[in-house]
Amino acid sequence: MRVFLDYLPLRELIPPFQGEAVDEVIGYAAHEGGHCLWSSEDSKDEVERLLASRTTGRRISNVPQAVEEVLRVSNILEDAFIDYHVGEQWPVLGEYIHISRQKVGSRRPIDLDIIARDPRPTYNQMCNLWIACSLYDTDLPKRMSARVRRAMTFLMSKSVEAVQTSQSQRRLQFAVDSWDYLIANFPKRDDPLPRQ
Incomplete structure (x- = not known):
């Protein structure tokens, strides 16, 4: 399990910190x-096992790279699960998470409409x-193009399923x-993949 705390919102500030920067870090x-609380401590080993047991899909030529890619995808699903369940159990902390997501989302200069079409x-x-x-709401x-619509239907359904299951292995x-x-559906190129 990897845990990160982003110092970016506080980097330019002089202590004591004020206002929204503190709210963002609390989030x-x-x-x-x-x-x-909820992510698997053995996620890397579990992903390696899951990839080894695959019976469909392309043959994996670079297993360590595939594991890292799956863990990155896993983080999207884990983040959706965590954001939802922290907000359900501790609504005030959920609001802080929402604040931090809004701040991060506002710093992501990506034209999503172009991608969608x-x-x-x-x-x-x-x-x-x-x-x-x-x-990021x-x-x-x-x-959306037909390909993107199919993909987003599939991927968002996985986000919903992830939020609904308490089992980290699932x-x-x-x-x-x-x-x-x-x-299987989208080419890999070196275009940017921003931090989550």
């Missing part, structure tokens, strides 16, 4: 605390669109399923 801390977006562009809709774009299986779908 990050509440979210990362959710990882400590693209008939052949990349793997990273699809991850960006999924992250925005699943984690961005509405699904009204105009969420990891959803991550493998989502990764399989993404790599």
